Each structure stands twice: as structure tokens, then as C-alpha cells.
Amino acid sequence: MSSPDSARPRRLRRTAPLRALVRETSLSPGQLIHPVFVAAGSRVNRPIGSMPGHAQISVDALAAEADALARAGLGTVLLFGIPEAKDASGSGAWDAAGPVPRAIAEFKRREPTLTVIADVCLCEYTDHGHCGVVDSRRGEVVNDETLPLLARAAVAYADAGADIVAPSAMMDGQVRAIRAALDGAGHSEVAILAYASKFASAFYGPFREAAGSAPAFGDRRAYQLDPANGREALREADLDVAEGADLLMVKPAGPYLDLVREVRNRHSLPLVAYQVSGEYAMLKAAAERGWLDERRAALESLIGIRRAGADLIITYYAREAARWLREPGD
Numbered sequence: 001m002s003s004p005d006s007a008r009p010r011r012l013r014r015t016a017p018l019r020a021l022v023r024e025t026s027l028s029p030g031q032l033i034h035p036v037f038v039a040a041g042s043r044v045n046r047p048i049g050s051m052p053g054h055a056q057i058s059v060d061a062l063a064a065e066a067d068a069l070a071r072a073g074l075g076t077v078l079l080f081g082i083p084e085a086k087d088a089s090g091s092g093a094w095d096a097a098g099p100v101p102r103a104i105a106e107f108k109r110r111e112p113t114l115t116v117i118a119d120v121c122l123c124e125y126t127d128h129g130h131c132g133v134v135d136s137r138r139g140e141v142v143n144d145e146t147l148p149l150l151a152r153a154a155v156a157y158a159d160a161g162a163d164i165v166a167p168s169a170m171m172d173g174q175v176r177a178i179r180a181a182l183d184g185a186g187h188s189e190v191a192i193l194a195y196a197s198k199f200a201s202a203f204y205g206p207f208r209e210a211a212g213s214a215p216a217f218g219d220r221r222a223y224q225l226d227p228a229n230g231r232e233a234l235r236e237a238d239l240d241v242a243e244g245a246d247l248l249m250v251k252p253a254g255p256y257l258d259l260v261r262e263v264r265n266r267h268s269l270p271l272v273a274y275q276v277s278g279e280y281a282m283l284k285a286a287a288e289r290g291w292l293d294e295r296r297a298a299l300e301s302l303i304g305i306r307r308a309g310a311d312l313i314i315t316y317y318a319r320e321a322a323r324w325l326r327e328p329g330d
Helices: 009-013 016-021 059-072 099-110 143-160 174-184 202-211 230-243 254-266 277-288 294-308 318-326
Strands: 032-039 045-047 055-058 076-082 115-120 164-167 191-198 247-251 271-275 312-315
Touching (some): 009 016, 032 059, 032 099, 055 059, 059 099, 059 318, 076 099, 076 202, 099 143, 115 143, 164 174, 174 191, 174 230, 202 277, 230 247, 230 254, 247 254, 254 271, 254 294, 271 294, 277 294, 294 312, 312 318
Parallel strands (some): 032 055, 032 076, 032 312, 076 115, 115 164, 164 191, 191 247, 247 271, 271 312
Antiparallel strands (some): 045 055
């Protein structure tokens, strides 16, 4: 056994090949999930100001998107819809002719091996911007009345060909309701990715611009998790597992790496971490000012999420990271 005086950990850091040989955590394009904002209409390509490199695009623009994903070696997308019109119940969420069902069918037609995940929530589709039905007398989101609407949307996405549905509304019992609806509609093979530990985070700002989903009143702290509560987040994950979730998520990723590790230690289901819009925007802004090396900082943030225990990462850096991972570098 070596004595402390003879320990030389730097021996294995001397060269790039040595560092690669003993690297403990891997990062590959196949572990990255690319979010896509699908807008109603045609010939739509609206850049998202706070998220450079991303845009709202219509279904007729998905051919170029599918080709770019294939070239990058990315195999999974997460779809969000921007409808033409909104209403109090968010009925556009389950419209078979809406942007998400049409996008699912188009992606599957062009790239049959692509894994398509459809986000299941009402916030993009409601005129009030909340994730569920609002009781107008009390001005608050009502849980149980929202569940059948989320289930209806999930079935619409499964009908269109989605491989995975991802309920993100943080309603109690949403995984159980969606699992029952999927099974009842003959979609027992469609998996559920539960936004199990989703926090009421300040890091969602750019996403709300991208999806047009800012609440018209109040906020979402009555149903999303308090950032101070780690034990409650674990309880949410436990409940979603018991209700039939196939994959679990922690969102956001960077400020909650402790929860990524805790959920990983507690459950054996595949674990997804969402590097959210604010995390992406901060890195982009700092890089644009020359304050940091974007490639190194972005890849370091992603490897940190993997090291914490995430199997998969939803990130707005997916396309760029996939390219960087193919390029020479250490």
C-alpha cells in the first residue's frame, strides 16, 4: 500500500489520453434531449430573444429540424406547443389538429427512430397562463378538475405517436390519472416521464417568453415546489413512482444537484434532469460578454449534472453540445 508521501494523483492527469482513460463520468449526444417549441400556423420561425439559437417553429419547418437532429446524433426531442388561440380550460392541449400532435406525426414520419416526448400541461393553452383549471371565485387552480384534462391531452399525444408523455403541471395524482387514461385508450406501451420534483423557480423566465405561458395573475407557488424543500421533493418522487411513473425528473438541474443525487440514490428508475431556460440564458449572456469560455462552461455544467446522477439531460444546449462532443478537445 502506498504511503501518503508517495501518492501522486497527478500522474493520471499528465496528458489528454490519460485523463480520458480514467474519466469517471461520460457525456454523449444520446444522453441529451432537445426541446422544440412548435407553433400553430405555417412558415413560422420566430426567434426567442432570451434564448439565442432557439425559435418557435411551425410543423412545416420540422423537416430541417429533424435533419439537424439526425446530423447531430441526437435521438430524443421534447415538444411544447404554442396554439393559435387560448381559452379558460386549455382545450387546445388535446386538439388532434393542434401543433404538438401534428409535430409528433411529422417527426415520426421523417425520423421513425426518433424518441418523441410530449410535455403535458395546460399553461401554454390557457388564457390565464396557469397549469390547470382556475376556480374563478377563489382565483386558484383546482386540482381534481384539472386531472381529466391532463389525461385527455396525454391520450391525444399518444394517439399521434408519442413515445413518452411528460406531465409537468404538478397536480396531485396526475401520473395515476394519465396512466389510467393511456391504458384505457390502448396505449399501455406509452411511458410517463414525471416532472416529479419541479420547483417554483426563478430560472424559468426565458421559457415563459418561448412558450407564451406567463401567468396572467399570481404565480405557481401554490402547486410547484418551494425551493427550500428537499424532503418534500423526495416525497413527490415517491408518490409518482407509486402512481406508475416510468422515468423521473428533477427541474431545474443546476441549483438542485443535491436533489438529483438524492433521487438517484432513492430510486432505480431512469432519472432526467432539466437544465432550464434560465441556466442556458445565463451561460449565453456571459459568453456573449466574453466572461467565460462557452464551450467549456456548458460542457462542464452538463457533466456536473451527469455526475450528480442524471441518466438523461434536457438542455437547450443539446445541438451545440452534441457538436462540441464530436470535435477534438479535452
